[in-house]
Amino acid sequence: MFKICTHQLRRCIMSTRFYVALLIGAVMQIVSVMPLIDYSKAVEKPLNLLEGFVYFNCDTFAAAAAFLGLLFMISDIPFTSQDETYTLMRVPRTQWTMGKVLYLFSICVIYYTVVLLIGIYFLSENAYFSTAWSQPMSWLASSNALNYSTEYNVYFPYSYITSLLTPANAMALSFSLSVCYAFVMSLLVFLLNLKLPHVLAYFSAIMVHVINYRLATAYSRNYTRYSLLGNSLLMYHDIGGSYGNGLYLRLGQSFCIYGTLILLLLILLLFAIRSYDFKITVDVKS
Numbered sequence: 001m002f003k004i005c006t007h008q009l010r011r012c013i014m015s016t017r018f019y020v021a022l023l024i025g026a027v028m029q030i031v032s033v034m035p036l037i038d039y040s041k042a043v044e045k046p047l048n049l050l051e052g053f054v055y056f057n058c059d060t061f062a063a064a065a066a067f068l069g070l071l072f073m074i075s076d077i078p079f080t081s082q083d084e085t086y087t088l089m090r091v092p093r094t095q096w097t098m099g100k101v102l103y104l105f106s107i108c109v110i111y112y113t114v115v116l117l118i119g120i121y122f123l124s125e126n127a128y129f130s131t132a133w134s135q136p137m138s139w140l141a142s143s144n145a146l147n148y149s150t151e152y153n154v155y156f157p158y159s160y161i162t163s164l165l166t167p168a169n170a171m172a173l174s175f176s177l178s179v180c181y182a183f184v185m186s187l188l189v190f191l192l193n194l195k196l197p198h199v200l201a202y203f204s205a206i207m208v209h210v211i212n213y214r215l216a217t218a219y220s221r222n223y224t225r226y227s228l229l230g231n232s233l234l235m236y237h238d239i240g241g242s243y244g245n246g247l248y249l250r251l252g253q254s255f256c257i258y259g260t261l262i263l264l265l266l267i268l269l270l271f272a273i274r275s276y277d278f279k280i281t282v283d284v285k286s
Contacts, residue, residue, distance in 0.1 A: 004091070004099025009106060017073055024069030025111060026118040029053070032062035033119060036136070039152040040126055045135040047127040050167040052119035055137075055156060057174035058235040064213045067229075070111045070182050071209065074104060075202045077190045097273045101266065104190065108182040112175055133162045164240045173251065174234045180258040181232035185209065187265040194272045221247045231257065 012018050033052045040047045056062055078100050091099075120127075127134075133141075140156040141163075161170055185205065192201035215223045216230030224230040225247060231237075231254040238248045249257070 001095050001099040001102060004096060005102040005106060008100065008103040012073070012103075012107060021069040021073035022111065022114050024072065025066045025115040028062045028066035028069070029056050029115045029119045030122050032056040032059045033122060035153045036156075037123065037126060039140075039154045040134070040136040042152060043136055043139070047123055047136055048132070048134045048167045049120050049123055049127045049129045050171040051127075051134060051137050052123045053116045054161070054167065054170045054174050054234065056115070056119060057178060057233055058156065058158065058161075060213070060216055060229075060233060063178065063233060064209070064216075064229060066115060067182060067185070067209065070108065071185065071189070071202075071205060073111070074107060074186050074189060075205075076198060077104065077186070077193055093273045093276075094270060097269055100190065101187065101269070104186040105179075105183050108179050108186060112178050112182065116171075116175060131166055131168065133167055138162055158235045160239055161234060170234060177232040177234065177254065180255065180262075181228055184228060184258055184261050184265065187262065187269065191265060191269055191272060194269070194276050225249050228257075228261075 029052070033055055036047065036052070036055050056066075137156060140154060141159040141161065165173070185208070188208065189201065189205045192204050195201070196204065209229070212227045212229035215227035216233070216236070218224065224236050231249055236248050237254065238246075238250050241250065
């Protein structure tokens with residue numbers, strides 16, 4: 001199982017698709033935090049290095065667009081090729097499937113780790129590391145942005161995040177939620193590719209993502225809790241039971257939902273792989 005995962009990771013890292021996908025994620029992280037950097041320079045106060053990813057995770061459009069990079073990277077899962085037949089002759093289908101699942105989880109972690117590091121590097125020109133929130137973020141969260149928030153198009157009115165979480169905790173939760181959503185969607189793509197032609201499966205995954213985005217950005221917040229994407233964003237949570245008035249899920253509830261969906265998709269994958277015809281997708285060299 002682990003050899004299948006590492007083999008797939010090596011093939012992924014050597015492909016152009018991998019770097020194009022990372023570029024999409026990096027660009028969305030940079031685009032998201034650029035107004036925040038301009039704001040911090042305007043008030044002449046540095047940011048915390050960890051705040052870039054938190055700000056990115058609380059930007060619905062940037063988070064949704066960045067996920068498209070990962071979706072592009074794994075769109076052809078299970079990546080069957082001619083040499084895959086020799087692997088399948090040596091291992092059971094269940095072990096092969098779990099190797100691919102482990103690869104999907106690993107690539108989700110790698111993808112958002114790179115996005116996180118790109119954000120840290122981009123902020124480093126005007127940021128520092130600290131266990132406390134920076135003054136610009138504290139001002140934005142407390143609606144005391146000195147009239148700069150509108151001018152520089154920055155938006156972070158989430159005082160419950162800055163008051164109840166440290167930057168490190170907020171970053172870790174944002175990272176975990178992003179990985180959970182990406183992993184669930186990756187498993188869904190895997191399952192769809194086993195049942196449908198790849199083009200149709202990819203289109204279906206895009207539509208599921210779009211529906212989640214529309215639910216997360218609906219005018220009425222009554223629908224946000226039903227969006228998997230919305231539940232991957234830190235600001236759409238009832239943190240500490242002090243915010244949301246029942247509209248948002250608590251962090252524990254979101255992680256339980258993701259865990260349940262992962263288990264369900266794994267079961268469906270193991271059933272689907274029994275009837276999957278690998279000969280259909282194996283390339284034959286002339």
